[in-house]
Every structure is written in structure tokens, then in C-alpha cells.
Amino acid sequence: MDPVEIARWQFGITTVYHFWMVPLTLGLGPLVAYFQTRWVRSGDETYLRLTKFFGKLFLINFILGVATGLVQEFQFGMAWSEYSRFVGDVFGAPLAMEGLLAFFFESIFLGVWIFGWKRLHPKVHLASLYLAVVGSIVSAFFIIVANSWMQHPVGVELVDGRPVLTDIWAVLTNNTALVAYPHVLAGSFGVGGAFLLGIAWYHLSRRRRDGIDTVDESGRVVVGENADIPGRDKLDHRVWITALRTGAVVAIVAFGAVAITGDLQGKLMYEQQPMKMAAAEAACHTGTSFSVLSIGDLGSNDCSQVQPLIEIPGVLSFLAHGDFTTPLPGVTELVPRYQEQYGTNLPDNPIYGDRAGQAIDYVPLMEVTYWGFRIMIGFGALAAFAAAVALWLTRKGTVPASKWISRLAVLGILAPFVANTAGWVFTEMGRQPFVVAPNPTPGGIDGVFMFTAAAVSPSATWGELLFSLVCLTLVYGALMVVEVKLLFRYGRGGVVSAMPELATHDEDPSDQGGPDKRDVLAFAY
């Protein structure tokens, strides 16, 4: 078995999994901070409940993001040592900066926030959440900077065959990073918004079906309460309708931002990685048309098998150039260009191991890039459309009682996750066969590129790689089951699952004021 293939599967699986946890952390964190800010400023208990409930779900998810992030950092060295040697002078710096400038503060202050209820002055406690959230957002920046350098290497010169950093600002302000970063953040807010929306919908719908809330003849909500079920009071309705409408607005705005930044990215990608853009379109021949549906065997990567079925003329050149007439080079035109510049076969160099001399396939797996691109856009748009529908359906203060719409709303939480995943799979697989894509733009650095086939650890055996792939996949799978079960449990539990004091009535839940010296901890594991 080829170690490169196993190592790639491992990187793909662990990274996609990691990026299921991360966007929820990035998207939900600021929303929890917003809720807590509203509570601290107004004392409105609605926002305290929102903070505690979504804070709890945030933490259940956060921990898996932390745990799987460790694997990311270690596996560059473990499985991709030649890559690490080649890029170390540039690539390690943003990773180290992430640790020193972001992740430390994220982790330290999140610990303070979890355990700081009542121990700290409310404003200091809130500040600790802000530091943690800002830490997570800054952390994402450095990671995107590192990834963007692989898509578009800048700020280096080639010394003895290795890129040597000469300009850290060029790396930090890489135009690829500056559009990818807001794109990723917006995508994460989409996740956070849909998460709020889906869960809040479920609770409002349950309240209606349990007969707690009703509607009058004009369809306006009549809020009720059920004293037998802890937490099902009148305020509970306000909690969920606030979460729902906040989530919907966030999801819609986020989608707008995703679309704008995605458009900018498409234009850059056309300049920087023309093959990726062509593969996204399964565009075999040069032209201006955007393919709505192409059939045939995309996976064969053979243009004679691809049959565009429905095309819209001009749209592709609009995506890439902002006009309707400039043709985009297709795969058949690009392949000879790449072959001329970067060779037809892998060089006869020991770094390629058994792969030396193999023919290079410059076309990414079109099946994946073509559908990845469409799934990303499709599910992103679907989530935004659903959020708009949700806003309209809830204009009279509650949701329809229908069980099925409620299920759809919960299922809708997945849509932005799917879009995020598809986007990453598209952009990473679209970069193949390079791990560091060459920079063809004016000012690009000649020779700074690396084939994925050269990047793997020469000493790692296929047995080791396969063993770790199996172990990590099994463990990740099991932990996913546990996380989803806990999210369901606490999610279904409602506010009271995060605020047991609502059930026990032995303290006034609004009494979260100043530091309380009698209790050492207000929260404990």
C-alpha cells in the first residue's frame, strides 16, 4: 500500500472531523458572549438563560475541538516529515504564533469562565469569555494563514532548494488568507446561527405540542406555562424565540458574507490555481459557461467522458473576472501548461521514494471538486433560505406546531456543516497534486512548490500509518457518538439542563451577582 495514500486519508479524516467542532466553537462563542453581555448590561434573565444553555452546549463541543486539534499539530511531523522539513522555516511560525498569541488565552480564560460563575465580578467573568472568544478567532486567523501559504506561497525566497522566510508581513497579509479568513469565519457564523435556530425551534414546537403555548385566532402566540415541568415557565418562551430569531438573522447575514468572500476567493483562485477552478467546473474546454449539471464519468478525469448537460453562458467568466465574455482556460488547455512548467514525471529524487519517475496527474479528482463546489454553495444557500423562511414563519411569536417542520429545523443544523466540509474538501483536493501549490501570479516565487508525493515521512511505514488511521478513525467515531448523544440530551433538556437551580428552587436564579465567598465553586465537574 502506498504510504502517501494512507497518510492523505488520515489527514483528510482527522481534519474534516476537526472542522466539525471548530466552526461551532467559532460561531457559537461570540453568540454566547453576546447573550452574556446583554445579561450583564440589562439584568434580563432571558439572556442569562441563553448564556448558560448555549454555553453548556458550546463546552460539550469545544472539548472535542481541542482534543482533535492536538492531532493536527502532531501529524505534520509524524506523517509528513519531508513536508515539515521543506516548509518549516515559514509554516511553523504561524502555528507557534497561534499557540502563543491565541490558544493560550483561549484555553486559560475559558477555564476561568467555566469555573468563574459567582467567584468573579460579573464584568470580570464576562471579560474572561471575551478573551477566550477573541482567542479562538485569532487562532483561526493563524491557521488560515498557514493554510493559505500552502495555496499561495509568499514572503519567501528559495535558498538551497528550501523556502526561507524573508517577510512575515507578506505571509500574514497574503491576499489568499485575507479572503479565506472572513470566508471561514462567516461560514462558522452560519453554523452558529443554524444551531441556535434548530434547537430553539424544537423547544418552541414542543411547547406548542405540549399545550403550553397556544395561538389565538389571528395566529398570534398566547404564552403559557407548565408549573410541573421545571423551566417551562413564561420566560422560557422568550428564551427560545430570542434564540430562534437571533440565529436566523445571524445565519442570513453570514450567508451574505460567505457569498461575497467566496466570490472574491473564486477570482483569486482563478489567478492562483487555475486548474482548481477548472476542476471545480469540470470545465474541459476553454469557455465562459457555468455548468449547472455535467454528466458522464467525472471520476475518470478524462475529458472525453464528461458531457456538460446544462450550461449558463457567461456566468463562469463572471465568477472569475466580473464580466461575461472573458473565456476561462479549461482542463485540456491547462494540462500542457502545467506539464511544461513542472514536468510530466516526478523527478528521480530519493524524496519521492517508490514514487520517483511516476507520471504526474495535474487534474484533481473532478468528481470531488465538481460536486464539492456545488454542495458547498447549495447547502450554504439552503441554510440561508431556510433561515429566511423561519423568520417569516415565526413573525407571530411562535412556530407552527408541526412535528415534521420541527424535525426539519433540527436537521437543518447540519446544512452549514455540510457546506463547510464540502468547501474544505474542495479546496484541499483541488490543490492536488501539490501540497504547496506553485505561485504563478506576478511576483510569485519560482520553484517554491511541493508535490504531495514528496511530503510524506520516509521512515513511517505503511503499517504504522494504517494502524494510526484505524485507531484515530475508530476513536473519533466513538467520540462523535458520545458528543452527539450529550448534545441531544442537554439540548432536549432545555435551559434547566444547564441551570439546575431552576428546578430545585433553593436559590434565586437571578442572584448571580457579586462574588460569593462562601462557596468555593459555583460550578464543578
Add this chain to the structure above:
Amino acid sequence: MDTLPTIWFVVIGVLWIGYLVLEGFDLGVGMHMLFARSEEERRTMLNTIGPLWDGNQVWLITAGAATFAAFPLWYASLFSSLYLPLLAVLLGLIFRAVGIEYRGKGETDAWRRRWTLAIGLGSLVTAFGIGAALAVTTLGLPIDANGDRQGGPFAWFGWPALIGGLAVVGFALVQGAAWLALKTDGAVRRRMRTFIVRGTALALLPIVVWVLTVQVVTGGPWSWALVVPAVIAAVTGWESARRGREGYAFAAFTTFIVAGAGSIFAAAYPVVLPSTLDPAFDLTVANASSGQYTLGVMTVVTAIALPFVLAAQAWTIWVFRARLSHDHLPPVHTFIPAVLRAPEVDSERAVESRTTHGRR
């Protein structure tokens, strides 16, 4: 020319020592949880590290990333050579982290037992793997001219890895006991003091063997000079625990690891990863480092960030300085769902669990 790489060797040493000092105690707490005698004890132990462990763990992440940035060839050779032990460390860290967060979020004894096991064994495996990795990077690996491991997946295993693994496990047990003695009250506090008094000599034996071996092989006056305070600190720690001065004991064991690990790094300098095949293949501070520019940038970043990190962690420890005993802890988070599958049946159960679980 070698000034910046040398500074960075020191920075990497500081990051590892920071990791051993801070995660030393929380890995130790994790292992001691396996031997606690009741649920109350386990909860008390876990909550002494509750607000702190995640920040402590970042020292490892930063040590790894800083090695990548400053010494990419060291990072690449060490991590790829130690593929299997580092995989074990990763799995250990994953189970530990998830265990700490999820343990209190289920109700059954089986749930809690499982996550206790995950925390305890995760801590054990992590401590052992990190120790093994640090020991082989100071005592050598069969790496070739390209820095690649020869001799297959288990070429790293030998007595240095074994001693190093046991060294960090032993130290973590002592440091964890000192922490728990300082941070808890009652039976746990007494037992931990007894553990230190009776067990320190044995638990610290492997690290002493490691320190002395490195000194004999590559030591110099500077590194030998650090052995002296390390020995004094270990004895002081033991003596302080015996007299019931837990704060002094914890400080002394911290000094011990700072001086002890410091003496190891000082002895290893300037070699970062010796080759057991041919000294010409040794990775050194000079031949494994990044360029001057990268090191300069990273120096500025570290000089700005590290004081804030230290201040933030010191403040956190201060905020959560109180001694814990189980009557301080809020009750176990009894779970009463708002949405019930079958309302009539379940609301009865909810009421019942409310009364029986009260303060536990």
C-alpha cells in the same frame, strides 16, 4: 551566528519545563484519581485541576509548534521517528480531555467509572510517552543522514525511552500528590502526604537515573551545577511534606523539575537529537534550526506573549486558590429534562431524582 538558535534552544527548554511543571501536577492528579476511595474523593481531585488543566496543556502544543518553527529538522525527525509513542500520547490526551469535560455530564456509575479510567490511563500514557520522547531526544535515536529513523517502528524503544517514560510518570505522581495535598482537605490530603513521604524516593529514582546518565554522557560544569539544587529541592520537598508544609513541598518539587530538566537540556546542548548511528548525523542547534529572520520574528512574538501567558496563568491559580473538600462542591448536576418522552412517567422520576440526588 549561533546566538538566536541558542536562545531558541533555551526557549524550547523553557516550554518543556513549563509543561512538566504545570501538566506534571494535573497528569499526576489524573493518575491518582484511579486510586481514590470514593466518588466524593474523585470529584474533589478532579475539580482541583478543573479550571487549570486546559491552559496547562497548551504548553505542550506550544512546545511542539515552537520546535516546528525554530527547529523544523528536529521536529520532523523526532516526531516521525516516534510515530507510535506519539500516537499513544495523542490518544491519551484525547481521552483525558474528553473524560475531564464529560465525566460529570452523565448520571450512571458506569459512565463515571469509564471516564475516570479514561482520565487516569490517558494521563499515564501521556506522561510515559512524553517522557520517552524527551529521553530519546537527549540520549539518541538511530537516524540517518537525512534525519530519518532506521530500524523500523520500534527502533525508538530501549532503556532510555523506558527510563524517560517512568521518570515523567514518577515525577507526575509526586507533583500531583503535592498539589492534592495543598489543594484538598481531609482523607485525600492525608493520604497524599503519606504518599510523598513513603514514595518520593522510588518515584523520583528514574528521573534521577536519567539526569545522571545524561550528565555522564554529555554533561559539563553548567549542567552538573544544576544537579545540586535539584537534589536539594527533592530532599526539601520530601522533608516539607513530612512536616506537613504542603506549599513548600509543592514549590520544592517544582524547583526540582526546573533544575533537573534544566540540567538535562544544558547537558544535551548543542545537540538536539543525537544519532546513535554516526555522530556526523547528529541534529544540532546549528544545523536543525530555521533561518535568522524566522528566529528573530519568533523571538519578538515570544518576548511579547510569554509574560502575558505567565501572568494569566498565575492569576488563574490565584483566583482558584482555595482548598477544596467535597462539601464545598456544588451538588452533582442532576439532570431533569424539560422535554420528556412520556411526560407522566418521567416527571415522577424527575421529582424523585430531585429529592434523592440533592447534595451529593
